[in-house]
Amino acid sequence: MNIGAAAKASGVSAKMIRYYEEIGLIPQAGRSDAGYRIYSEQDVHMLRFIRRARDLGFAVEGIHELLGLWRDQSRRSADVKRLALAHVADLRRRIAELEDMASTLETLAEACHGNTRPDCPILSELEAPSGTGAHGRAVSKARFGPV
Amino acid sequence: MNIGAAAKASGVSAKMIRYYEEIGLIPQAGRSDAGYRIYSEQDVHMLRFIRRARDLGFAVEGIHELLGLWRDQSRRSADVKRLALAHVADLRRRIAELEDMASTLETLAEACHGNTRPDCPILSELEAPSGTGAHGRAVSKARFGPV
């Protein structure tokens, strides 16, 4: 199977398959005489696994560990569970940060007349935040990388 | 004021100040004889504005628009409000995606014994998703860039 067919079958783009190979997430694919990468059903199976882990928000690093456990027949399910729950905690942390921002901004927007006049509490708040936000202050050094 | 002092006073790192200047988010700073960037209290005020907008999750593009409105004395507050609410909607959309992932994964983790045996519903699900997730399927092509 060519990379295009594997991409279609797995839902992972050809570009990403090559990228995953490059960073060592997946083993190097075998090559045809012409140098084309060749994939088996097994490979497609693995790519689909990766695709789903990605869809659940796992970063490549996490997917790497999941793949290791997946392949390891003597794994302990406790390790998988720990990995999953750590990721859930990470997701929840990010959710809380976003929620803080959203509610703060929503409160400010509610207080804005939204008319043709220039005065607006949103800009005022950005200019000089009032000490106590009605909602937990979203103004923090919260940083979040890509998923 | 040097860039270091402006950074300390505004909460925006010197690196980021230079970056913001480079991409045109802020005007080019004046220079001293030695070529050092010089900042006024006004500039620091603007940097603080940027810092807070960033803390509320606005992307540089959005901050650009906010700055324009901030400086525009004849702005209509309706425009500010529209911008803010559009961002809130964006945040909520991302929250929903993350929440979907978290709850799906949490449900799977709950079903995992978490012992020394290898069988684990988390891996099973990644291998071949059961048609209907208990929670809305988090498995989608959901993509989200940086904040």
Added chain:
DNA sequence: CGTAAGCCTTCCAACAGTGTGAAGGTCAAG
């Protein structure tokens, strides 16, 4: 057999937003 479409290959660049580090100039205090 020739050729054109549609694959495949590699390499290079871009995105957001931030950080790291190197090589060198400058400023202030001792």
Added chain:
DNA sequence: CTTGACCTTCACACTGTTGGAAGGCTTACG
């Protein structure tokens, strides 16, 4: 004058994905 703390620019890293260009391969059709 030296030292250390600053400033300058430049280049590169990260994450994950996409886009394109230049060239080779395959396949199907005439």
